[in-house]
Amino acid sequence: MRIFYLLIVIFILSLPSAIAQKNILKGTILDENQSPVVGASVYLEGTVRGVQTDLTGNYILKDFSKGNYVLKVNMIGFKDASIPFSINDKESKELNIVLEENLLLLDAFEFSVSRGIMGQEKLPEVDNFRINAARKNEVIRVGEINANLAMNNSRQIFGRTPGISIWENDGSGIQLGVASRGLSPNRSWEFNVRMNGYDITPDPMGYPEAYFTPPMEVVEQIEIVRGASSLQYGPQFGGLMNFVMRKPDKSKRFSFETLNTVGNNGLFSTFNYLGGTEGKWNYTAYYQKRIGNGWRENGYFNTDHAHVEVNYAASNKLKLGLEMTYMTTESQQPGGLTDEQFKQDARQSTRSRNWFSTPWFVPALTAEYIVSENTKLSWKTFGTFAERNSVGFMRPINLEDDMGNRQLDRDFYTTYGSELRMISDYRILGKEQTLATGVRYFNGFIDRKQQGEGDAGSNMNFDLVDGGVYRRDLDFSNINYAAFAENIFRFSDKFLATAGVRLESIQSNMEGRFNIINGQEIPLNPQNRTRNFLLFGLGSEYRLTPNTEFYTNFSQAYRPVLISDLTPPATTDVIDQNLQDSRGYNFDFGYRGGLGTYLKFDMSYFYLNYADRIGTIAQVDPNGTIYQYRTNLGNSVSQGFEGYVEFDPVTAFFKSSRYGYVHFFASIAFIDAVYGDLATTIVSNGEIIPGNLKGNRVENAPRKINRYGVTYQVKNYSVTWQLSDIGDAFSDASNTLEPNAAATVGLIPAYQVQDLSGSATFAKKYILKAGVNNLTNTMYFTRRAGGYPGPGIMPADGRTFYITLGLKL
Template sequence: MRSLYLFVGVFLLLSVPVFAQKNVLKGKIVDEKQLPVQGASVVLEGTVRGVQSDLEGNFEIKDFPKGDYRLKISLVGFETLIKEFSIDEKETKSLEITLNEEALLLDEFRLSASRGILGQTHLPEVDDFRINAGKKNEVIRISEINANLAMNNSRQIFAKTPGITIWENDGSGVQLGVASRGLSPNRSWEFNVRMNGYDITPDPMGYPEAYFTPPMEVVEQIEIVRGASSLQYGSQFGGLMNFVLRKPDKSTRFTAETINTVGSNGLFSSFNYIGGTEGKWNYTAYYQKRVGNGWRENGEFNTDHAHMEVSYAATNRLKLGMEMTYMTADTQQPGGLTDSQFEEDSRQSTRARNWFSTPWFIPSLYAEYLISPKTKLSWKAFGTFAERNSVGFMRPINVEDDLGNRQVDRDYYTTYGTELRLSSNYTLFGKDQTLMSGLRYFNGHIDRKQLGVGTTGSDLDYSVAAGDYRRDLDFSNINLAAFVENVFRFSDKFLVTAGVRVENIRSVMEGQLNVVNGNPQLLDQISRARSFALVGVGAEYHLTSGTEFYANFSQAYRPVLISDLTPPATTDVIDPNLKDSKGYNVDFGYRGTLFSYLQFDVSYFLLNYADRIGTIAQTREDGSIYQFRTNLGNSVSQGFEGYVEFDPVTALFGNSRFGYLHLFASLAFVDATYGDFEVTSVTNGQIQPKNLKGNQVENAPRKINRYGATYNLGKFSMTWQLSDIGKAFSDASNTELPNAAATVGVIPAYRVQDLSASWNLWKQHSLKAGVNNLTNENYFTRRAGGYPGPGIMPADGRTFYATLALKF
């Protein structure tokens, strides 16, 4: 906390000049018809200072040094304007600014906005201290889609992002389980999950499970960069998923918003937000309360989210900021079902005493410094101080709860890290080139306490009987990394990216594995230290002004996790030469916008996942059998991902007073299969070898198709969506028939529909409503082998919601 106090102290010291320096630049921005232009970006070039125009087109920048400046005013649909001015100390200067429309672009933008087609786009070539050129990526603009945001409905949110697999078993909306390209959706652990560019998982190098998801009401956009993100962000194979929160309103000193949602099964969500800009200061804060009973029995949840951000322009070139995020979520876990129970009544629950909670605190400090007009520096420091707690009856789901002592498992996470990035533009071959480089330090510690003897009660109680926890493990992880990547522009149409990342990882596992007959069983300390490099190359060719070909090859890896180093029994053996899983991603695609009514992105991908970690039976010299965890083999995922959005009304008629219709299809064919991958089982004391070659990777449906239609008329909008997902297997052996505990077996194909609508009552207020799972389909997406199951985890049936949003 000392660093936080120091930071606040620096803020207070730097705020002193605010009261002494009163330079003010005011202005009004209008178009050629003298109508006010709202939301225009107004930036003092070569500085970190900038605001936006308000509803009346007015803007104001305060408290900056006297001197000569260039003011840059820009907005999509208008020609960018540069206006030079001078200002003296304590002077108030007023400017009248007229923006000229870019006729064709403005027409396309207005038509697109009326259709809502901006809900899905992709990242610019270079932005925010990162290179995106040549990479497969998507940007989901949350405010521009119709969805049940109060419940973080991922089926609706990721509808236009092709190839996303979703586990729909968390009715509370707290935990997000998504993946792509045949990878496991288990708490999104194959993605590098970040918020505003910094880590929010317990330990991306050792335990990357995402137990925290920010409320979608405050998320401005979700950025997804597929495997090609590995150079700039490191692990995982799935790429980057970054939640970008709404920034402070730059057009006003103060704005407030309240979004309140009610729905089925006792759902109530209240989201409250404030933000604004005053001189050199920007601020924002939100609080969300969400409670409900859940669609299934024993599915109660109670969550609180809070966040604040404050930034300060210390000088024209230096910007300082801090963020703090806190979440607490108490959820009752209804457990899994057997296949017969699921067919009988998928809402039932035989686990009334299972609970889960995740208090989560994430502080962050950041600074941006403009070294020169072409070179800038970014620094972030962040930490995670959190817990993962569960209590319940953990036997197989076909075993009746004996109402005895429950099992208590608790994780304590203490992690911190920092990243430094440098962005520089330079001239080569007569073209502007971009160099990006960065350094990263991360230190993580996990204190894992499991197999505690809990109470015989049924409430949320983590009390442990004498003897504490039979398992008590410590996992430490230190990661040092450096990367450099460059954009080489050879012409206005063609560019190439190339880069390298160097990683050093040091992991240590030690502690007590179990207690047998009163005797502690201690683990021999397991240490891993390794260094390696990743390389990548990409390219982009702009066929037209709105379309481009892109291609990329990037190496990736998945580090040895805490679970890989934890033997189920002390007789099991961890390979002393256990390696990180490594491989690569390949993308080749074509994307862009044609005319004003067609947007698309179609691509081929290949993901090679080598040195996958698994367990194989071995025999000792005395004939005894033990389990040996090592690198067993590889899998390959390849296929097609396509997204297309089309507005037939605009295509046929141009403008329409009867509204606009836009249709989209998000399609993916995923062939995820194992290569040479040897596994074994033990039957009657004999080792039975088996090779998984040719088997479908578990939790990887071949077909992931989603379709939708949105109708817009003035302030009214309605969206219908259909998810059409193929069958998948829950285990690598591709078992068709389920076992008695329902932990293995096929996961059937399913189709589910959603309907949502919104109506902007006034400029600032809106009413939204919808039906999720419109036809009340009975389906599931996951068979859990352990918590929060075991067994079939049913998805929610039909639910309703209504939202009233007020902005002041």
Template sequence: MRSIYGVLIFVFFLSSTALAQKNKVEGKVIDPQGTPVSGASVLLKGTVRGVQTDLQGNFEIKDFPAGKYDLVVSLVGFESQERSFSIGEKETKNLDITLTEEEYLLSEFSISASRGILGQGNMPEVSDFQINAGKKNEVIKLAEIDANLAMNNSRQIFGRTPGISIWENDGSGIQLGVASRGLSPNRSWEFNVRMNGYDITPDPMGYPEAYFTPPMEVVEEIQIIRGASSLQYGPQFGGLMNFVLRKPDKSTRFTAESINTVGSNGLFSTFNYIGGTEGKWNYTAYYQKRRGEGWRENGFFNTDHAHVEVNYAASNRLKLGYEMTYMTTETQQPGGLTDAQFGENSQQSSRSRNWFNTPWFIPSLSAEYLVSPNTKLSWKAFGTFAERNSVGFMRPINQEDDLGNRQVDRDFYTTYGTELRLQHNYQLFGQEQTLMSGLRYFNGAIDRKQLGTGTTGSEMDFSVVDGDFRRDLDFTNINLAAFAENVLRFNEKLLFTAGIRLENIQSNMEGQLNISNGNPQILTPATRTRTFALLGLGAEYHVGKSTEFYTNFSQAYRPVLISDLTPPATTDVIDPNLQDARGYNFDFGYRGKVASYLNFDLSYFFLNYDNRIGTLAQANADGSIFNFRTNLGRSVSQGFEGYVEFDPITAFVGSSRYGYLHLFASVAVINATYKDFVVTSVSNGEIAERNLAGNEVENAPRNINRFGATYKYGKFSMTWQMSDISETFSDASNTVEPNAAATVGLIPAYQVQDLSASWNVWKQHSLKAGVNNLTDERYFTRRAGGYPGPGIMPADGRTFYLTLGLKF
């Protein structure tokens, strides 16, 4: 933490100290009516130097070499302006710019003029070092939606994103559990989860569970690319989920913001942010503190987040950056419930001694270099130094806590990686084409210590009374990858994409599995190496300037995970030829906007998931039974995803002095079934075999529907939202009647409503308030087989929150 405080002092120094200036270009950006245009991008063409206009439309760029430049001013909805100028040493040049409104293509990030259809958009065909053309993608703009951001409320944040299933059992907001297209929401592990483009999970190749989530108050947008992201990012089947943090303010030397929230069950959250630009430097930093008692008994949480980012324009062509993020948590886990307990009182808890802790440190270095006006390079180096710690009574939930020694499990993650990307634009067929290529190296090490004998106390204490863990395993994953993808434009309407990714993965496992009768059970060290290629094709056809058809086919994979390589017992056998799960994603859709009052994205998807891993009972020559972990079969998810948002007032009236009403629907119909999946059971020493073909995939609701309405009047906004989720099964056998431990059984359908409002007052200050789970629905989305259960994990009932935001 000392290093964080040191950087904070440094950026404060930057904000108050004027650096030596070589020269300066300044001016004001207005529209044809003379109104200042704020938030416009002002860039010195062919360089990395750029700023944004402030609330009065003013801008300044200083401390750059003398010479001749082209100043480019742009903002979505306006025609870009380019102005040439020359400047000498220590000279100040004044350039005022007038922007004219323009009808723009869908390939630009669309913002509706109706002031309400803002929270959900699509990514441009090509963004910095990223090809998005032909891919199913969404951009969630956090600042434009009414939601409980202090608690990272997932169903509100993803309310307009069709097909997102959510495990709503972590009311603390520390971890997100989301998935799409019939995949498992378990800590979002079917997504490739990144922040600002770099990894934040322990190991995407071996343990992709997302224990860390940045505070939504600092997230500018969430980028989601479905399975077609596999070429540029690798695993997983679910695609990419990238949290883009708010960048340093380029319109001022210094800005500060404080967002403070209070709410039900002792909730208190304070988020404090600074940022600014001074000459060649820009910086940002935040600190968030959040704590509360939780909606359920024994649900205490206490979290701290801190982040610093500093960027430096070393020259007109080279920009350097450094980021570091730190999180620490203290979470009491109320555990699961039986079905009877849930029916009696879903707030109760019979586990008062279960605790969870995840210290997380993520540093990152970056560089961006403009080789030429058409070619640029991006380099990122990153690491994750973190822990996952738990202590508690882990027996089935229908067994009473005996108040004896608890079980301690600890993971230690030490990972680092680097990615180099090149973006090159060239001319062909009279059109600008784009080639994207990249190299990746990743090294992940996990030290897993489990089955430790903990204390008999009730506090968060991860000490082991005998000083040892019965299970002590070491895993390493080394990944080398290279990719290339090209956008080929034939004319203004039609484009194709094609790409390939080459992967090499080396996994190693060794250590002690358990101690039996005082004798250590040592695993035979195992190393697995594989090399393979993934292919992808896509296309877009622009029907007009604002609508398009898109389609994509991309191969995908999921590497064999640590859990797949770790037998639960020494008698179990791992298939030496165990293969990574392979398959593909296919999308076909139509998206766009009609004038300024209708946004839509309607699509069909098909996800083929082959080589799914499971366990079969096998017989030895002597008749003894053992479990054999191998690739068992295939599942398919297919269906419809639709998002529509409509502004009837703008459509039928045009403008209104009484405000605007925006209606949205996010609808998904998902048919996720097993096609061929052999399983076995043992009865009276005999092995019985059956096939799950035709069974529904577990944790895959057939219908995921969310509807809402937003009313906007001036600086006031209010949103009502309803989530309507169908029933689903908790296991692949599609068990309906729950077992005694409540780990399997039907997960019933539910409806839950939320109401949120915001009011921007006193210029940049704001008030926000809301009610989550308006009707106090009692429901659950998950039956856990282990931690943080086992048993039913209830979702939160009705809660309230009030937020005051101050900006200076």
């Protein structure tokens, strides 16, 4: 870890001397009133070279080849400017430009500056080597949200995104558990989780998914594409969730920011960021330290995050990049509670010896190449070298800890992959069309060691006792090849359609020891599977007015048989040798856009078909012995409404106000997730009694997910109040109402939670943030865990507060 930090420092100190300047282009960008235009994009057309104007409107481009160029300048609210010029080696040239206001966009620009915080947008039709047209998607602009970012408070961060269900059992902010449309929030595994467009997880198709979550203080935006991402990214029913990290400052050689947060329960967090651009190079790096005792007893956490990114313009058409992300965690797990314990005191804990840790290292190499004016290539190669470690007393929560040796489980992940993408524009019948294509390779290996005998102590220790072994020792490998092609067909200025296909090939292998009984090893029957198939998708958009559009999309999805599906929980269980992948599709139909500069909305209907769900039923063998049989049982369907609206009444009625602006938002969703024909069995008095889940609600799927909020902003001060109103849910497919003694099944009650957060900026560089989460100290829970980190009820945090002081240079 020290070497990691040292490399960052050496790079920053040596950067200026490493650059041999060939030439310089500089200047100032002004508006028609001779005022500087801040943050304008200034770049050389047809190249990878570009910067932004600083606080005085100045820009500088260094060290590019001699030749003839076109300097492009664009900024919302102004007309684009194009200035041809030529430059020689070692020449210094100055180009000052006055931008002309664009009256068609100026009102929108003024609105974006004066309005309350607007933290939700949608992706453009085409960007970053992908097609987004005709898709239900959201962009969460994290920096524009008043929220407890130091603790990755997902309830606030996803507050404006309709239909997102959240497991709020990890107050440390280490793990993120979110889902949509009735799917499971367990470690966000129904999403394809990426960072800067590449995978950050050991198995991007299922378990285990998101053990790593980047600090929200450095996340620029979160991009969510609902289930229709299967053509360009992966097959998940949930779609894509991509964390876009803050990019290097293109207006300065050096910029620095520090945010330091304190709160109750011993919370302390320090976040430090630096970045800049010098000639052909740009860089960014951050370090975050977060430590606290947690809201519950036995809830200590200590995390370190570090990241560095370096980009180099090797030529006018080629840009190379290197990224490295590192995380270490030390987390004490309070465990679950019984229903009676939760009613008595939700902060109590009967597990003082349970610990969890996930050291994580993710390196990535990237390259972008401009083939021609209409064609670009992107290449990313990435890896994950990580662990998942837990030690503790794992018996049911209604059993007292015997203070004996603890159970030790460890996973070791080694993965690497590569993805090549091309995007190209071409013309047919006088209209510009867009084609996106790509190929992908992924190789993942998981070494799983479980049911080891740990020590009898209370501290975090992941060593076996002397002479101890792991009773379960399994090896899993997954190799994935994929290729996709998708095209936008623009038939007119108002109507377009998209069509695409994805070819998938998955090779899975599993072998090892399942258990040791009475000193005898029980091997696991080796599993080898290869699957090849196609996925298809269609979509369309119709622009009803310049600012509103109808959209619809159909996209196939699937979830392959997971390693957990192929691992029987007991030696007597039997796995169906013909176990099939779960298949299905997503369908969306919606209407989105805005009215004037004061109203934004997105209303849509969705339908998600999840076929060939995997489950376990009891059967009788020829000898009359009852055994559990895991096979494909049936399907479920989720359908409903997702709506988002935000409204600025001050701008609507008065256009501007020196007394500030009020901004309202509502994110509402109704989700009807039910099982279809899904066979079940129970064993009673030695006999099998068949049943069916048809009509039962899918577990962990609230029917109502509503969030409302209001922001008041005046100059550089703002405050946001948010209400989360979430319906009840069942913890099991049988829809059990009354909880069992171990609290692993039973109803998850509805709840309402309020949050209040504010921020202020002084002299453009001093930052103050503060807030109270769970304002009314509501006692609630969102999860009943059957195993780790429970078992039992996992309470959400009660009232907490935080205050952040920052400096930006």
